[in-house]
Amino acid sequence: MATYATNLHTASLNNKLSSLSLSSNSKFSSFSLTVCQPRHKPRCIVLSANVDAKPTVLVAEKLGEAGLKLLKEFANVDCSYNLSPEELCTKISLCDALIVRSGTKVNREVFESSSGRLKVVGRAGVGIDNVDLAAATEHGCLVVNAPTANTVAAAEHGIALLTAMARNVAQADASVKAGKWQRNKYVGVSLVGKKLAVLGFGKVGSEVARRAKGLGMHVVAYDPYAPADRARAIGVDLVSFEEALATADFISLHMPLTPSTSKMLNDETFAKMKKGVRIINVARGGVIDEEALVKAIDAGIVAQAALDVFAEEPPPKDSKLVQHEKVTVTPHLGASTVEAQEGVAIEIAEAVVGALKGELAATAVNAPMVPAEVITELKPYVLLAEKLGRLAVQLVAGGSGVKSVKVSYGSARAADDLDTRLLRAMITKGLIEPISSVFVNLVNADFTAKQRGLRITEERITLDGSPESPLNFIQVQIANVESKFASAISETGEIKVEGRVKDGIPHLTKIGSFEVDVSLEGNLLLCRQVDQPGMIGKVGSILGEENVNVSFMSVGRIAPRKQAVMAIGVDDQPKKESLKRIGDIPAIEEFVFLKL
Numbered sequence: 001m002a003t004y005a006t007n008l009h010t011a012s013l014n015n016k017l018s019s020l021s022l023s024s025n026s027k028f029s030s031f032s033l034t035v036c037q038p039r040h041k042p043r044c045i046v047l048s049a050n051v052d053a054k055p056t057v058l059v060a061e062k063l064g065e066a067g068l069k070l071l072k073e074f075a076n077v078d079c080s081y082n083l084s085p086e087e088l089c090t091k092i093s094l095c096d097a098l099i100v101r102s103g104t105k106v107n108r109e110v111f112e113s114s115s116g117r118l119k120v121v122g123r124a125g126v127g128i129d130n131v132d133l134a135a136a137t138e139h140g141c142l143v144v145n146a147p148t149a150n151t152v153a154a155a156e157h158g159i160a161l162l163t164a165m166a167r168n169v170a171q172a173d174a175s176v177k178a179g180k181w182q183r184n185k186y187v188g189v190s191l192v193g194k195k196l197a198v199l200g201f202g203k204v205g206s207e208v209a210r211r212a213k214g215l216g217m218h219v220v221a222y223d224p225y226a227p228a229d230r231a232r233a234i235g236v237d238l239v240s241f242e243e244a245l246a247t248a249d250f251i252s253l254h255m256p257l258t259p260s261t262s263k264m265l266n267d268e269t270f271a272k273m274k275k276g277v278r279i280i281n282v283a284r285g286g287v288i289d290e291e292a293l294v295k296a297i298d299a300g301i302v303a304q305a306a307l308d309v310f311a312e313e314p315p316p317k318d319s320k321l322v323q324h325e326k327v328t329v330t331p332h333l334g335a336s337t338v339e340a341q342e343g344v345a346i347e348i349a350e351a352v353v354g355a356l357k358g359e360l361a362a363t364a365v366n367a368p369m370v371p372a373e374v375i376t377e378l379k380p381y382v383l384l385a386e387k388l389g390r391l392a393v394q395l396v397a398g399g400s401g402v403k404s405v406k407v408s409y410g411s412a413r414a415a416d417d418l419d420t421r422l423l424r425a426m427i428t429k430g431l432i433e434p435i436s437s438v439f440v441n442l443v444n445a446d447f448t449a450k451q452r453g454l455r456i457t458e459e460r461i462t463l464d465g466s467p468e469s470p471l472n473f474i475q476v477q478i479a480n481v482e483s484k485f486a487s488a489i490s491e492t493g494e495i496k497v498e499g500r501v502k503d504g505i506p507h508l509t510k511i512g513s514f515e516v517d518v519s520l521e522g523n524l525l526l527c528r529q530v531d532q533p534g535m536i537g538k539v540g541s542i543l544g545e546e547n548v549n550v551s552f553m554s555v556g557r558i559a560p561r562k563q564a565v566m567a568i569g570v571d572d573q574p575k576k577e578s579l580k581r582i583g584d585i586p587a588i589e590e591f592v593f594l595k596l
């Protein structure tokens, strides 16, 4: 899955260390989406080399020892359980990652309180309904979960509730302990030959189905997104919602809580059920309208219910549902086996550490999945993409709103053989960060662009030649704007910059209609002049007088003695007076200074 980064320890591109990761503004700068250039003080640090740069992970709910051990090898781990919402908001500004189970609400306020430092939220379990994903994405915070380690535990708990309910185990247990011996009162119902409808045929649902078949039940499932062949493979018929409701003796719920599943079982749906149906819920309390369930039980539609989860957890002490004699309850124990908790702890610790390192997070919930090999191959182009975005936006004249950007990718590869999500995110980063305080990464790039009304369209240009490298060039065009450097405007009226990767280094190869060739490092001075001898010397000596080091120079011209564009790479920013003196050279028609 996604990701932001390449190998932090070894990433080296012709004397550059390039690391793509979650943040560029956190205290934990080791994991920033930056490029470290050896001649400058590195902004990103190789992890193992800097103990002080250890990230801090806040573990807000109990996590298995094996997971804590993994976390501690890499990060400072703060285990603070039972924090109030206010305490969580206070602590979070000091944390790079947060790990929770279902008991902690990670709402917008938490992300806002983190002031950009929180880079990963790890949900030690499946359901992410307690995490505000939209807010996480807006804040560029990756959310990862541990989707597989508690599947069997949840399925086993579902079966435990099913059988316990059918045989009144909990009620009979309480009765015997109260000194009674009520054998006639607790006559149960058999499971064999009964129809079980599994609603939500995902990981847990299909494991429940498998086990229920072993108990001799006839299992059907309703899941609008489940593939029929997976159901067939375990002998389950996929049926419509209506059929499941109308024909099932038992209904077991296994869908996530989303706006479309909220209160899926309600007055209307209970009315469609077979009289005497029994309900099991180990999914989420919110998928049932709890008041409607109480009514359906009292009306004799629902004979019994067995519930592990509740709309509000813990439920109010006087909850009619919880207190109902025909209802068996457990306190959200579905994932609570020793084995599942160790597994979940390891799964989430690995995901969080990996994400902090900028590695692939296979269980990311709010970021596009970019395969590792794609990231490795695109690494130098990612840097080029960001630089071109930065360059293009700095060429826009003040007052022109950037609304429409076209990105063209020239490649000799087949049209469908280029995953541009990472490149698009980096161009977006380059376009937005120089002109705002917003931090952009792969998680929030598309969101941030949309929010700012920035439309980015992409086009593939198929070239002849060797398909060995994924890309030949990237071109960024900004339409409907004026430029502070008129030469950057192409024949068709857009600001146009084009670049290529040469020997692993991003180069600017075209600006407007002028061909140039300068490596995109440090700062760039662009001058348009009348092509004539001595220009390079004149500009160079003004910079030299100020001790500004020139790293490279390139001149592109339309024709000899006509207009030319001179691109000069400088290590430092020249003083205003020097820039003015350059502008005053008679043959210089316009110039602009750009920070890369």
Ligand SMILES: NC(=O)c1ccc[n+]([C@@H]2O[C@H](COP(=O)([O-])OP(=O)(O)OC[C@H]3O[C@@H](n4cnc5c(N)ncnc54)[C@H](O)[C@@H]3O)[C@@H](O)[C@H]2O)c1
Pocket (backbone or CB within 6 Å): 126, 127, 128, 147, 150, 151, 154, 199, 200, 201, 202, 203, 204, 205, 222, 223, 224, 225, 226, 254, 255, 256, 257, 260, 261, 282, 283, 284, 308, 309, 332, 333, 334, 335, 336
């Ligand atoms: N009680 C517990 O401790 C516990 C433990 C694990 C999982 N869970 C919960 O169980 C649920 C299922 O977990 P999972 O790991 O199987 O998830 P999953 O994503 O593998 O499966 C969910 C399934 O629900 C289906 N679905 C989505 N919308 C639906 C709809 N409107 N109608 C019917 N089906 C729909 C999806 O297509 C998917 O197949 C989640 O809510 C999870 O949080 C609870």
Ligand SMILES: O=C(O)[C@H](O)COP(=O)(O)O
Pocket (backbone or CB within 6 Å): 101, 102, 103, 124, 125, 126, 127, 128, 150, 332, 334, 335, 336
């Ligand atoms: O969604 C889940 O993984 C389960 O509901 C388990 O939640 P828990 O981690 O709070 O036990």
